[in-house]
Amino acid sequence: xxxxxxxxxxxxxxxxxxxxxxxxxxxxxxxxxxxxxxxxxxxxxxxxxxxxxxxxxxxxxxxxxxxxxxxxxxxxxxxxxxxxxxxxxxxxxxxxxxxxxxxxxxxxxxxxxxxxxxxxxxxxxxxxxxxxxxxxxxxxxxxxxxxxxxxxxxxxxxxxxxxxxxxxxxxxxxxxxxxxxxxxxxxxxxxxxxxxxxxxxxxxxxxxxxxxxxxxxxxxxxxxxxxxxxxxxxxxxxxxxxxxxxxxxxxxxxxxxxxxxxxxxxxxxxxxxxxxxxxxxxxxxxxxxxxxxxxxxxxxxxxxxxxxxxxxxxxxxxxxxxxxxxxxxxxxxxxxxxxxxxxxxxxxxxxxxxxxxxxxxxxxxxxxxxxxxxxxxxxxxxxxxxxxxxxx
Numbered sequence: 001x002x003x004x005x006x007x008x009x010x011x012x013x014x015x016x017x018x019x020x021x022x023x024x025x026x027x028x029x030x031x032x033x034x035x036x037x038x039x040x041x042x043x044x045x046x047x048x049x050x051x052x053x054x055x056x057x058x059x060x061x062x063x064x065x066x067x068x069x070x071x072x073x074x075x076x077x078x079x080x081x082x083x084x085x086x087x088x089x090x091x092x093x094x095x096x097x098x099x100x101x102x103x104x105x106x107x108x109x110x111x112x113x114x115x116x117x118x119x120x121x122x123x124x125x126x127x128x129x130x131x132x133x134x135x136x137x138x139x140x141x142x143x144x145x146x147x148x149x150x151x152x153x154x155x156x157x158x159x160x161x162x163x164x165x166x167x168x169x170x171x172x173x174x175x176x177x178x179x180x181x182x183x184x185x186x187x188x189x190x191x192x193x194x195x196x197x198x199x200x201x202x203x204x205x206x207x208x209x210x211x212x213x214x215x216x217x218x219x220x221x222x223x224x225x226x227x228x229x230x231x232x233x234x235x236x237x238x239x240x241x242x243x244x245x246x247x248x249x250x251x252x253x254x255x256x257x258x259x260x261x262x263x264x265x266x267x268x269x270x271x272x273x274x275x276x277x278x279x280x281x282x283x284x285x286x287x288x289x290x291x292x293x294x295x296x297x298x299x300x301x302x303x304x305x306x307x308x309x310x311x312x313x314x315x316x317x318x319x320x321x322x323x324x325x326x327x328x329x330x331x332x333x334x335x336x337x338x339x340x341x342x343x344x345x346x347x348x349x350x351x352x353x354x355x356x357x358x359x360x361x362x363x364x365x366x367x368x369x370x371x372x373x374x375x376x377x378x379x380x381x382x383x384x385x386x387x388x389x390x391x392x
Contacts, residue, residue, distance in 0.1 A: 003339060005346035005354055006039050013342055015040040016073055016084040016108075018099055019091035021047035021057040025190060026113065029334055030090050030140075031061070036335035039342035044084050046073050049091075070099055074106045086136075086345050089113060093207065094199040097122045100137070104129050109136040109345040111338070115211050115374070116367030118201040120390055123371045127364030136344045137364035138337065141215040143272065144362055145336035147307045147319040147328070148293040152220045152276070152283045153360070154313030155295065162278030164221045167249075167257040169274040171209045176243045177266030179236050195241045203232060203378055204241040210261045210377070211370035215362060216274055217259070220283075223251040224369065227388045230377035235264040247377055250386075290329050318357045337361060 006012065015034055020027020027047075034040040044065040047057035051068035058066025067073035077083035086109040089099050097117040103110045104126070116123040116139050130137035143149060156164065180187055181195065194200040194208060201207035218224050227250045235244040244262040255276075265271075273286035281297035291307040305312060308324035319336045322328060340361035347354035372390040380387040 003037075003039060003343040003346060003355065003358075005343050005350055005352055008350045008352055009346045012039060012041045013085045013345055014043045014082065016044040016046075016077065016087045017042060017063070018046050018070060018073075018087055018089045019048075019095075021053065023188075024090070026090050029331060030088050030113075032331055033334035033338045034088060036331070037339045037342070039339060039346075040086075043082070044073055044077055046070055070102055074102060074108075078106065085109065085349065086111065086341070092193045092199050093118050093201055097126065100126050101129065104133055104135055104137065107133070107135070109341070109348070111136075111138040111140060111341045112367070113140050114215075114367065115201065115207045115370055116364060117371065118207070120368060120371040120375050123364070123368035124390075127368045130364050134348065136341060136348060137367075138341045138344075139362045139364065139367035139370075140334065140337055141212060141219070141362040141366065141370075142330070142334045142337060143212060143216055143287075144219045144360070145319065145333035145340075146290055147312070147316045147333075147336075148285055148291060148305065149216070149220060149274075150319050150360070151293050151305060151312050151316035152274075152285055153222060154315040155283060155293075156220065156276065156278075157222050158313065160280070160295070161276065161282055161297075162280035163253060164223065164251065164255040164276050164278050167217065167221060167251075167255055167274070167276045168259075169213050169217050169257075170260040170272065171213045171262075172260065172265045172268045172271040173209065173263045174266045174268040176236065176239075176263040177268075179238050181239065181241075197241065200241075201374070203245075203374055205243050205245050205261055205263055206232065206374040206377055209263065210245055210247075210259075210374060212272070213259050213261055214370050214373040215366055216272075217249065217251075218366070218369065219360070219362070220274055221251060221253075221255065221276055223253045223255065224391075225249045225373060225389060226252045226391075227386050228373070228376050228380050229386045230380040232377050232381040235262065245377060245381075247380075290333075291327050315357055315360065 055066035089112040275284040284294040340358040343358035
């Protein structure tokens with residue numbers, strides 16, 4: 001087993017999964033990530049909102065106990081000596097608040113897909129609830145599990161580039177480059193619910209990928225975005241859902257810069273990037289070279305740091321499983337969050353101090369701040385003015 005707290009607990013954590021059946025994109029990623037470091041065993045699940053399908057999918061996936069719904073799972077597992085310790089939630093956005101609250105009230109630690117909910121108020125309430133009960137509430141901002149983004153965070157925290165002054169971040173996708181809504185019969189179910197504002201949230205692009213960019217900036221820079229000036233809307237003619245956002249941000253420490261977030265860039269392949277500059281230098285990372293970090297300093301050649309090197313900061317070294325030269329990427333980054341989640345949840349149960357390197361796991365507070373970002377951007381776009389984010 002891979003974490004000290006799991007070893008002290010003397011067993012794997014028992015995990016229940018909510019959602020992720022059939023052709024779901026993210027369900028298999030969650031299940032693999034949870035098992036990659038041997039910290040969890042998947043013992044129960046509600047795999048679908050259809051009771052019969054839920055049980056059938058659990059059997060198909062060799063999950064021991066499939067349930068008709070969340071309430072049945074909580075009750076059934078609470079009655080067992082070997083009941084679940086935690087739940088992973090990977091359902092449509094509009095169900096997150098209900099399921100997270102049910103799990104926390106049952107005394108279960110929770111890891112939930114982003115966005116935590118569809119609005120700031122409910123997300124903040126969940127973060128407060130988790131804190132009041134002493135439970136772990138994590139949000140799967142999975143890019144923060146990448147070793148070289150953790151290296152960027154550690155390098156800035158160590159003062160390598162000086163205090164951040166300027167930055168630029170982007171998430172450029174082509175998944176909505178055409179008006180897919182014109183042929184609804186060809187749309188996948190996950191695209192359909194995401195573009196429905198009642199289920200996916202009032203701003204599709206901000207909830208779906210904008211919250212990733214927001215968390216990435218906060219995570220790497222080590223400072224919160226405190227104010228935004230935004231243009232948010234649809235770049236594709238005929239679309240009612242938001243597919244593009246251009247946002248100027250100001251961080252609490254004074255750094256500022258633009259964010260570009262779109263799903264309407266035809267041909268783009270999940271092109272995510274971030275660069276941060278201080279008086280002493282800068283850092284640049286992009287998704288196409290996920291295992292590299294470019295470090296720049298004044299009047300010196302740029303340095304390329306790569307994943308797995310012994311010279312990296314401890315936060316980055318702990319996130320790598322293979323020696324340098326062996327690439328790691330999406331699944332492993334996701335698994336790093338699950339390993340951190342396991343460390344915190346097991347330490348809580350074993351009444352021990354968790355590994356400090358696990359404490360950079362995105363929390364309910366981070367999830368709430370993501371929704372504060374979405375709401376501030378929409379308000380700014382409507383008013384044409386700078387808007388401050390709601391603060392925890």
